[in-house]
Amino acid sequence: MLKKVTVQTADFDVGKETALLTSISKEVGGINTFLGTVRDVNEGDRVTGLRLEHYPGMTEKQIGSIIDRAAVRWNVLGAVVIHRVGDLFPGDKIVFVGVASRHRGDAYQACEYVMDSLKTEATFWKKEIAEGEARWLTTRQTDVDALSKWQTD
Amino acid sequence: MTGRPMIKVLFFASLKEKLSLDALEFPLSESITVAQLIDELARREASISREVLSADDVLIAVDQTVVTSDFLVRPGSEVAFFPPVTGG
Numbered sequence A: 001m002l003k004k005v006t007v008q009t010a011d012f013d014v015g016k017e018t019a020l021l022t023s024i025s026k027e028v029g030g031i032n033t034f035l036g037t038v039r040d041v042n043e044g045d046r047v048t049g050l051r052l053e054h055y056p057g058m059t060e061k062q063i064g065s066i067i068d069r070a071a072v073r074w075n076v077l078g079a080v081v082i083h084r085v086g087d088l089f090p091g092d093k094i095v096f097v098g099v100a101s102r103h104r105g106d107a108y109q110a111c112e113y114v115m116d117s118l119k120t121e122a123t124f125w126k127k128e129i130a131e132g133e134a135r136w137l138t139t140r141q142t143d144v145d146a147l148s149k150w151q152t153d
Numbered sequence B: 001m002t003g004r005p006m007i008k009v010l011f012f013a014s015l016k017e018k019l020s021l022d023a024l025e026f027p028l029s030e031s032i033t034v035a036q037l038i039d040e041l042a043r044r045e046a047s048i049s050r051e052v053l054s055a056d057d058v059l060i061a062v063d064q065t066v067v068t069s070d071f072l073v074r075p076g077s078e079v080a081f082f083p084p085v086t087g088g
Helices: A014-022 A058-073 A104-121 A141-148 B013-019 B034-044
Strands: A002-008 A030-037 A045-054 A078-084 A086-088 A093-101 A124-130 A133-136 B006-011 B023-027 B059-062 B065-067 B078-082
Touching (some): A002 A058, A014 A030, A014 A093, A093 A104, A104 A141, A124 B013, B013 B078, B023 B034
Parallel strands (some): A002 A078, B006 B078
Antiparallel strands (some): A045 A124, B006 B023, B059 B078
16 A cells, blocks of 8 residues: 655645556556545634644654554555645635545545544644734534544444 | 664644644653644754644644554654645
8 A cells, every 4th residue: 555644834736646546557447535625714704824733753753553444444455645734715725535446436535534534532632813913723513523424233 | 873762753834833733753762642642742852832732633643654642653754744735
């Protein structure tokens, strides 16, 4: 399984990352990608910027484990996760998740699972500059609820 | 250097700002629980507030794995305190 996890300040090229997933092997039959970007409005306030912080080392390790868990549940031939940190502005790319599988069903589900898990587990913190004031964001209930659909008994 | 056994303590995001501190080295010669460590830190480090570290929503990681406050911290460990995560 190809596994690429990067936390970086620099922008990234979605085409390049998708090409990497395509090149894994001729076995790949479906690639699902998710791209998260910075919105200019949050909870009714105009957002002018975000500052993202992470726990170097732990974050990368956590995302690696999330990918491994996905690979136990679905066919995953490769996964790429790129998350940006530092100062970001509306329209900027924040996060990329791409999963390559034999068939599309696995790629869809594994990609969504990785993203939902990253949201609630991975050690990133967002500080939002809205209406001229900086504030740390708090966990959204919708993100916690999104994860509950993946729970198995 | 063969000094006393230490642990590394890290603070992130809002906790780092509340304490005005991102990291410190703390002497630890025998294993204690995270809860005991919080008490020790508050007693011996002027910048550490027990209230801030023992708040209900504070998460704790020892050696980069999330744990509960009864987890045993060993000399040489890396202990981190942080608020709920908000990435993605």
